[in-house]
Amino acid sequence: MDDVLGDLVEGFHEEASELLEDLTDLILALEEDPGNKEAAEELFRKAHTLKGAAGLVGASRVSEVTHILEEVLEDIAAGKKVFRAEVADLLLQGFDYVKELVETFAAGKTADEEKHKHLLEALLTLKEGEKSSDGGQTSSPDSIGNDFLLKLAPQAWAKILDVLEEEKKSVYQVVLKFDPELFFTGQDPLLIIDDFLKAGDVIEFVCHAEELPPLDEIEPERIYTWFEIYLGAPSGVLSELEDFVEFLDPQLNFVLIREPNYESLLSSLSLDATVCRDLRNVAGSRLGNIKKLLTAIHRVLVLRPGAEETPALSNLAALLKEECLETALETHGHERLRCVVFALCVFAWMLSGCVSSGLDGESEKNVEETLKDLCRSLELLLGEQAEGKDFSGEAKPKDSFPKERKKVLKEILRQQKIYLALNRSSKDRFGPSLFRVISCIALALGCSDVAERVQLFSDLEWDACLDVLNHLEALVGGEEEGEARAAAEPGSSSSAVIQAPVQAHQPKGRAKKYLRIEESRVEKLFELAGELVVAKNSLPYLVRKLELHWGIPDAARELKERYQALEQISRELQDLAMEFRLLPVSQIFQRFPRFVRDVSRSLGKQVRLVIEGEETHFDKTVLEKIYEPLVHLVRNSLDHGIEPSEERVRLGKEAEGRLVLRAGREGHFVFIEVSDDGRGIDPGRIRDAAVEKGLLSEQAASQLSDDEVVQLIFHPGFSTAKKANELSGRGVGMDVVKDVAEQLGGSVQLSNSPGSGLTVRLTFPLTLATTKVLVVRAGGGIYGLPLEGVEEVLRVQTDQFQLLGGKEAVYLRGRTVPVVRLRELLGLTGDSSGEFSYVVVLKVGVGLVVDDFENELDVLLKPLPGELGGVNLYAGGSLLPDGSILLVLNPEELLAGGGTSSCLLLEAETL
Known part of the structure; x- marks a missing residue:
């Protein structure tokens, strides 16, 4: 049984999480296009589905909050409410809390009662505030009044309904929540209450003191209590009662005065089917007794009673009232059941009133109609339709449904x-x-x-x-x-x-089957696929040995054919395994519409988010680590980049800023761009900030180009903001972006247009499982260079090397490229003289002179063991086909600290 319940909760958790994601997307879509009726209806349906799913698994807190939000959505879908930003705020806040409740329920924990109470009150206040400010439409007094009525004790219900049944007086409901500072306006709330108490017979008077603080914290001038008064008075005094409070400020005081009747008591009450099961569990025998009484009343009515049968009918009606009241007393502790039980009580008192007024003419018709309504309500609660019969015991035709x-x-x-x-x-x-x-x-x-x-x-x-x-x-x-x-x-x-078969019916060619597999097993498969790619690289080495050393060309040719087949299979296996790790970037992008909306509203800016290429697939590891850098970039665009609407209009731009999240694929690389049409980066401000913070001298700063200056934003702690705020200005954003990108084997590029905007591009390898490297030789050793950082390989004559400022350089197609010799960087011995040398031109703009280069290899890069693991000069190591170890170099670390000047990269750009 516990397993079944666990499966139900797990299924609800998954379904609710998906529904909540869809709800957020629909809210944002509707905010952008308030006239989208289909989105409004879909929003309401999904909220209704969520409430129903919560009711099925007993997540009452989720159902309770969702019901409040569903009422707002129902008005929107019906065209009764205009969807505005304030409405979106209410819905987003509400569903955020629903998400928290779902997680709490799925974890088997109990929601914080105090927090739930306060948040529920806040949502109700927001909801009512929205209704009252929406085109003059206010919440229905009947709906609000019934909310207060439901919290009264059942004995109070009985006294109120007794007055309605007598029809000699009307009932007046008065709710007074005074401004806590009312005494300072010269008004006395006790005098106001006294006026109401003298206006009629007091049926019920409730003083609510839940918010009363401890005695030593009470301020005598403040009001901590609020009041409910139910009066029996002649009809037509409603306006007189309203005069008692006409001088109160409606913005600071809550006042409800209404004259409830049977119709108004039932108009806003719903017999929610989700509580039927709970009600049967709590008061099943009572409901059965009510059913028997209704059946007896129905039989008396069929006999068309005369004067002699009327007392028996009155007795039955009185017993029905008593049974409904007992049901109310038994179930009053269950908050969710009160609405249904109260409705049953109202029906019972209505029926009793109709009987007591006589059964001639219109009264008999009223009795029959009331009886039908009560029977239908009880059918819903007891599931009597399963019997196919009504309370008379006769078969019920299909068309008897309302x-x-x-x-x-x-x-x-x-x-x-x-x-x-x-x-x-x-x-x-x-x-x-x-x-x-x-x-x-x-x-x-x-x-x-x-x-x-x-x-x-x-x-x-x-x-x-x-x-x-x-x-x-x-x-x-x-x-x-x-x-x-x-x-x-x-x-x-x-x-x-x-009699549909239980065995699965599988349409030919259309069914898909899925397996749930632990992530660790998929990761192991992915790792083994990479190992296989590396292992098959040893076969060409064996082919050469068979041909050159062992002199067996036939065996070499056959092994080469086998290698081709193995190459194809291993490549397909690796591609398939890689697909397990490739996930659409939409999983990250879909978090930003809500983020951009909330941040832009807090900044008072108008920003439109555009998402492109969200179907692009990225390595799972990249997606797991890229969200935080993207948050920094988006936050900077919103805070620093995009101007306020007034400033944009003054500059001749559209009032609404444009922020673009774009993803795509280029060869073996994927990229993400964050661009905006805001201010861009002012190189002058960067120079001044760098000098002010002591990063550069004034002379050094003046010698840097604008593009070089802009790169300083990646320096840890660097910021141009005069004062830090909750969004930015602390200088801990762009350095994080660069660090994460480099850790993932990627890079960051800036495209700056001062006054027009900024684009930041993050580029990553398509997969992080295997790495393509260029194998080079230097000083008798063999090393690898990540191919993603290599621009081209040149064969350069010795006399083509030139000395510029005491350092070597080579002239390449109209530009001068500074070069450095790998054997010198690594401190290797040996003579590098010869007629020509090989220069590996790196994408950072520096040439690396090597003795020789060989082929490209797919290697499974692994961290170096022991103390070597802390040497940043090496990105890792791998095995070559002949079993020897290949050390893969980290070019940036090599150029920055491997025996040459730390300004080498800067000089490359300067040259």
Whole structure:
């Protein structure tokens, strides 16, 4: 049983996480296009689905908060509310908290009651504030008043309903929440309360003192309590009561005065099907007694009672009231059940009032209508439709469903068919939730056998699900065509549906199967694929030995043919294994619309985020580590780059700034760009800040070009901001970007246009599993250079080397490239003289002179062991085909500290 419950919770957690991601995306899309009716309706449907899923697994806190947000979404979808930024704020805050509740529930923990209470009150306040500020539309007084009523004790319900039943007086509900500083305005709240108490007979008076602090902390001038008053008074005094508080500021004081009746008590109450199960568990026997009383009342009504039967009917009505009140007393501790039980009480008192007023003419009709409403409500609670009978014990025809209920069920079934069609490719993820919904619909329609069968369906039985949906559609009278089809096609008849096989029905050529595999096992497969690529590199070495040393050309040729096949297989295996690690960058990009929205609003700027190339795939390791650098870049663009709207308009730009996140692939590399159309970087400000912070002297700063100056932003701790804020200005952003990029074998490039914007490009290898290296020789040793950092290899005559400023350089196609000899950098001995030398031109603009170079190799780069692991000169090591060790150099570390000047890279750009 625990395993089943655990699976349900796990399934709910996955489903809720996906729904919450979709909800955030839809909210942002709707904020950008408030007139998008489809997005509004989809938003409401997903919130409703989330609330229903939470109810099925007993996540009451999630259901409670989502219900508040769902009400706002319902108004938006119906066109009653205009979607504005303030509404988006409310929804995003609410669903953020829902996400926190989902995580807490999935972890088996209990939500913080105090925090939940405060956040729930804050959401309700925000919701009501939105309603009151939206085009003059305010929250319904009936809805707000009923919220207060539900929290009263059942005995208070009975006293209020008794006054309504007598019909001699009206009931007036008064809620007063005074401004805590009301005394300072010269008003006395006690006098106001006294006016209300004298206006009629007091049915109930409640003084709420929950927020009263300890005695030693009380300030006598402040008001800590609020009040509820229920009065019995003649009809027509509502305006007089409102006069008592006409002088109170509505912005600082909450005042509710209304005259509730049966209709207003029921108008905003809903018999939520998600609580039916809990109510049956708590008060199942009481509901059964209510059912028996209703059946007895129905039989008396069928007899068309005269004067002699009326007392018996009155007694039954009185017993019904008593039973409903007892039910209320038993269930009042369950907050979620109060709404349903209160509705039952209202119906019972309505029925009693109709009976007591007589059964002639209109009164008899009212009794029958009230009885029908109460019966339908109880059917929903007890699931009586499964019996196919009403409370009279007679068979209930299909068309006895209320029209409104037919309409709702029809729409639910239509949506499920659409859901089924859209998610056939993701059956393992969406199947369980679909089957639960269909099962609930079948129970509501009285088809318990169908509901049980659907629960046994496997993830692949979606064709059978379609048959069930068609059958249920016919039962509810949703489509004549569906009904006719159900009668004509054997596969869609009632018996055929009920006897649908439990074994998976797999459509040919369309089914996909999935396995859940531990990440460590996938990583091991990926590592072995890399090892295989490296291992097959030894075969060409053996081929050469067979030909040259052992003199067996035939064996060498056959081994070479085998090598070609092995090369193809190992490459395909590596590509396939690499796909396991390649994930779409959308997993990172999708976090930024919300981030950009919130930050830009906090800065008071208008910014439009554009995302391009989100389908580009990156290595999993890159995606795991790139989010923080991207946050720094985006934050800098929003804070430093993009100007406020007024400044942009003054500069002749559009008021709305443009921020672009772009990803793409170029050969064996992938890139991410963050660009904006803001101020760009002012080289003059960078120079001044560098001199001020002591990074450069004034003379050295003046000799640097603008492009060189801009590179100083990567210096740790560097910032041009006069004062740090919560977003930026601490100088700990761009250095992190560069460090992470280099750790991942990538690089950072800047494209700066002062006054027009800045583009930062991060480039990474497509995969981090194997590394392509160029094998070179120097001083009798063999080394590797990462191919991603090599621009080209030149064969240079000895007389082509020139001395510039005491250092060697070579003239290459119109530009001068400084060079350094690898054997000197590594402190190797030997003579490097000869007619020519090989120069490996690195992408940083420096040439590396080597004795010779060989071929390119795919190597599985591994960290060096022991103390060598701390030597930054080497990026790692690998095995060559002949079994010898290949040390792979780190070019930047080599040039920066390997025996040459630390200014070498700077000189390369200067030359």
